[in-house]
Amino acid sequence: MALRFAILGLLLDGPSSGYDLARRFAEVIGAYAWDAKHSQIYPELRGLEEEGLIEVAARGARGRTAYRCTAEGLAELRGWLTTPPESRGGVRNEHALRLFLLPALDHEDAIEVLRHTEAAATAQAERLSQEVLRLQEATGAASGGPLGLTAQYGIGSFRATAQWARSAMDQVAVDARAGRWPGDHPSRR
Amino acid sequence: MALRFAILGLLLDGPSSGYDLARRFAEVIGAYAWDAKHSQIYPELRGLEEEGLIEVAARGARGRTAYRCTAEGLAELRGWLTTPPESRGGVRNEHALRLFLLPALDHEDAIEVLRHTEAAATAQAERLSQEVLRLQEATGAASGGPLGLTAQYGIGSFRATAQWARSAMDQVAVDARAGRWPGDHPSRR
DNA sequence: GATAACATGTAAGAGGTTACATGATTTC
DNA sequence: GAAATCATGTAACCTCTTACATGTTATC
Incomplete structure (x- = not known):
């Protein structure tokens, strides 16, 4: 559709x-x-x-x-x-799925993946920020036109992801030190 | 896959x-x-x-x-x-698409849609916050377990969306007052 | 004994990807 | 004249949804 x-x-x-x-x-x-x-x-x-x-x-x-x-x-x-999308059913987000499955990794690998996530999201946010500046100049509109608005949405999402990844790294470290990180004990799951 | x-x-x-x-x-x-x-x-x-x-x-x-x-x-x-997802190609996000197509609406309808977006995102963030609290209590882990981590990611995303929607409403209003909102001039597009 | 929940399966069709295929025009 | 780009089309295959279909066990 x-x-x-x-x-x-x-x-x-x-x-x-x-x-x-x-x-x-x-x-x-x-x-x-x-x-x-x-x-x-x-x-x-x-x-x-x-x-x-x-x-x-x-x-x-x-x-x-x-x-x-x-x-x-x-x-x-x-x-x-x-017409608001009925939704409420059936997210299908590979990125979110990967994050959800993170506990399958030992805590070192999990933190490594989060480091990548953080770096990638920061880079994307940076790239889009440049893009918005370019669009604002090109269009003369405060929003940078439709693409500018969408890009701003992307910036917000990527920044939120980067921030989440930093916080998640801390939490994984805490859980791992307490021996509560599932991926470190694959046998007794 | x-x-x-x-x-x-x-x-x-x-x-x-x-x-x-x-x-x-x-x-x-x-x-x-x-x-x-x-x-x-x-x-x-x-x-x-x-x-x-x-x-x-x-x-x-x-x-x-x-x-x-x-x-x-x-x-x-x-x-x-x-293995980091190769990606970089082919987002398929109906929500983002809707936002991208917003300029097809006149500025009043566009702002109305954004108002809905803001309200829905805020409600979702609120719901997930409750959920995280519940998971933290239930699991005893700082993260609230895998579901807790994923939920925290969701909270960040929804808050970013809500914030973006507020800012977008302002920008649409500014562009509309300047006669630069595309959806208000369907003929000369 | 009826009903709800458990438990698995198949088939048609929409939506999407990749690969194969073909030909016209522009550019160097 | 060769190569790149423009321009459209088809076919096989994968993923996912919806609907149809069937039978078993627990509960009231």
Whole structure:
């Protein structure tokens, strides 16, 4: 379901071909919010056109077909955005899973993994901060535009992760000293 | 790939049947880290057994088959945990996507959505805080055990989201007053 | 004896990835 | 003219969800 709305949203920035969309997924949004390959995009575009949510805006060389979002498409997207996701069921977050499984490692390895987590999250937050500055300059908007807002969200998440990792290292060390770290006793689990 | 490691990790807490695992996914871990249904779990258990990563620990009434993690299974899990995810490609986060698409809404609806986001994130953080307190009491560990650590991670993420949403509301308001909010001008996009 | 909970299984289909495949145009 | 890039398509395969299906044991 989400893919079609991602496409509708991207088409609001101007007519795009499947090829254009694939590039924007791969180069930009794929790193922040949602990813998709061309093999998924082209069939979806056909579906969206059949439903009247997008229409052909132009045909160019090499069989290029650019689409635009119709009024119906915009209405559909707005409807989806203003309906809160029912959710509450079924997180599927590999990062969180890895953290949850950390007690399978002995405390030294666990701390090592947390060190990596902390370093990676800090680096990501740093990278996005640069990105936001660049976007604010480029757009002139306080938010740095839609990408700026999303990037700011990413910064907050990564900083929270880094902070959590530091605190978790301490807690693992404390538990390990007290002989309470599960991964140090694989036999009696 | 992740499912098999989730199962191996769960089996470290003691022998479990597919039914037991399904319940733990549905009632606990599914809300924090990873979810799976029994229709996925049973075939995976068969695969893991064929590969020697788990073995039958007991057979009980009603065809119940409990498995335990073998030494090979633990080694496999530890290998996966200590190998950093290559990632860098292909986020698939519906929440982030929704935030990214926010500029498709007029500024009033966008702020309304952000208000919801803020309220929901705050409530989740609150709920998890209670949970951590409970886990710390129950386990006697500073971390509150593996679930406690994962829950703390969740708290940090939700607080970051709530904070971001407050800041985003301000920025949308500023951009809207300056006539720079894209969703207020659907025609000239 | 009925009902709830335990326990496992299969099948159809959506969503997604990787790989294979093809051809047109631009650029050097 | 070769190579890179543009541009689209298909097929096999994996993961996951939903629904259908079946039988057993405990509890009231």
